[in-house]
Amino acid sequence: MKLYDTQQAPNPRRARMFMAEKGIDLDSIEVVQLDLAAGDNLGDDYRRRNPMGTVPTLELDDGLCLGDSMAISRYFEELHPEPPLxxxxxxxxxxxxxxxxxxxxxxxxxxxxxxxxxxxHFKDRERCSAEFGEISFERATAMFDFMDRHLAEHSHVAGEAFTVADITAVCAVDFARVIKLRIGDERPNLARWHAAVSERPSARA
Amino acid sequence: MKLYDTQQAPNPRRARMFMAEKGIDLDSIEVVQLDLAAGDNLGDDYRRRNPMGTVPTLELDDGLCLGDSMAISRYFEELHPEPPLxxxxxxxxxxxxxxxxxxxxxxxxxxxxxxxxxxxHFKDRERCSAEFGEISFERATAMFDFMDRHLAEHSHVAGEAFTVADITAVCAVDFARVIKLRIGDERPNLARWHAAVSERPSARA
Structure with a gap:
């Protein structure tokens, strides 16, 4: 089993956190670090494993490549049903x-x-729109506010248990630092949830 | 059980096709048609069921609201495992x-x-970017080409069996008519797949 990974991006972190919650020791599997800035994920070699060029990809011993964080998560949920995420x-x-x-x-x-x-960061590999970037920033900010209201009534994103929804959310909130969007003092419920989820050992995976 | 639905959009069609494949007779459940142009999905009443304001939403008899096409699909897959989608x-x-x-x-x-x-169509409800619209059109076109190459080697999207991936894909391809993107004669494999999937009774759901 081989995991094509990169430390800088939120989707690989989703997969690593999920695997860590399932008790899979990442030191026990072969991890290949890709340098996205250098375009490691855009070459023919990687695209044979994952035609979309996205990271992560999990390559099984028989050669099957799962090139999607949720596909990897679902695979490990099936193999290791406990704890259910x-x-x-x-x-x-x-x-x-x-x-x-x-x-x-x-x-x-x-x-x-x-x-x-x-x-x-992506201008050398895709056509960008600063206007849509601004629109997206506004939407992310509105969702931070929605999350704060939602977490006033629930300990976790999908209710009272820790699930994959918390993994996706914490990876998104942490990645939002790159666009300078932060929780701040004005979102105390989001801050409380974020502190709790960040204390889990899997958050460091 | 009540399905909040609209005929014009691809995500409700995904849910309806999935339910039809599972043998669920849509005439046997209460279906509420929403008029998206009139903003039926943006009022407080609907947002209490689905805070995102997206369509579809399935409301169970005990009041639980599943406001997402894949959440609805997964629910019916669990209740009716055969045929597996x-x-x-x-x-x-x-x-x-x-x-x-x-x-x-x-x-x-x-x-x-x-x-x-x-x-x-959405300019009265969200900030739009014509530039990002063009970028998105280019990406959709490139994906039509990718699909044609992929379907040269596989009878269905996820391999040789009909699955939810075909449902999502056919809903996307059909919806692409609204942006005047069509399969055309230059994508024969996509056309062959599209004809086969469109012949399924569920495609009319």
Whole structure:
């Protein structure tokens, strides 16, 4: 098993946190660090494993490549059902799916879109729009406010248990530093949740 | 059980197709049609069910609201495992997850972003960027080409079985009509796949 990884980006961190929560020792598997700035993920060799060129990719011993953080997470949830991070029963799994997707589509994506379109880090590899970067920044900020209200009534994102939705959310909130969006004193519920999730050993994975 | 639905948008169609494939008769459940142009999905009443204001939402008899097409799909997969649309085992489920997400993130989203930022349909409800609309159109077009190459080697998106990845993809390809992006004669593999998937009774749901 081989994990194609990079330390700088939020999606690989999602996969590493998930694996750490499942008790998988990352020191026990081969980890290949890619340098995104150098375009390691855009060459033919990597694209044979992952045609989208995204990171992370998990390569299984038989050659199957899972080139998506949630595909990797779901694979390990199936192999190691405890502790459940994707829900315990039909209803719970649907609720976790809903909240994980809200965290991805409404929080992580606006943060990532602001980063890619404002900072210039991606200007050598894709057409950027500073205007859409600004729009994305506004949306991410609004979602920080939504999260603060939501977490006033729930200990975790998908309810009262720690789930993959918390992993996606904390990776998004931490990555938001690159666009200078921070929790601040005005979002005490988001701050309380963030401190609690950040104390988990998996947060350092 | 109540489904908040709209006929015009791709995400509600994803949920309806999934339910139809599971043998759920939509005539047997209460369906509430929302008029997105009139803002039916943005009022307080709907936002109490789905704070994101997205469509569809499935409201269960006990009041739980699943406000996301994939959350609804996962719920019905758990209740009605056959035929499996999210994969048959750990490995297969990871592969289906990966391809469904590729179809969503790299195909449906660029199409939707082009629609929202170019056509003006959303200008009264969100800040739009024509520039990002153009970028999104280019990305959707490139993904149509990728799909044609991919489907030269596979009968379906995630391999040889019909799965949720085909549902997401066909909803995206059909919705691309609104941005005047079509399969055309130059993408024969995509056309062959599209014809086959469109013949399924669920495609009319």
């Amino acid at each position: 994707l829900g315990r029963d039909a209803r719970d799994r649907a609720v976790v799916e809903m909240w994980n997707r809200r965290m991805e589509l409404n929080l992580l994506f606006p943060v990532a879109m602001a980063f890619r379109n404002i900072t210039g | 999210l994969g048959r085992d750990a490995r297969d489920r990871a592969v289906v997850e990966m391809w469904n997400r590729r179809m969503e993130l790299n195909l449906l989203f660029p199409v939707a972003m082009a629609f929202r930022n170019i056509t003006g």
